[in-house]
Amino acid sequence: MSYGYSQNLVEANKKADAGSLGVALGRLCIENGIPVGIIAETLGVSRSTIYNWFWGVTVPIRAHNEQIERFIARHKKRK
Numbered sequence: 001m002s003y004g005y006s007q008n009l010v011e012a013n014k015k016a017d018a019g020s021l022g023v024a025l026g027r028l029c030i031e032n033g034i035p036v037g038i039i040a041e042t043l044g045v046s047r048s049t050i051y052n053w054f055w056g057v058t059v060p061i062r063a064h065n066e067q068i069e070r071f072i073a074r075h076k077k078r079k
Helices: 007-015 021-032 036-043 047-055 062-077
Strands: none
Touching (some): 007 021, 036 062
8 A cells, every 4th residue: 555755755755866766766656656565576775775765875886776767768758
């Protein structure tokens, strides 16, 4: 079950560096209501890791970049 995103996370994501792949992923997920658990499971990382990417606290390691880019591209095509 998804409970949505907190206002604090949404605001922090808006202020974070848009050039970060993790922040871009966060913006897509927030806009489309995609639960963090789905992303974490897809990428094989913890939910905490995903939240840190969304907040702009950390950036994804290179090994995840291609998966993230494909995920973003797939979901942008749906719009």
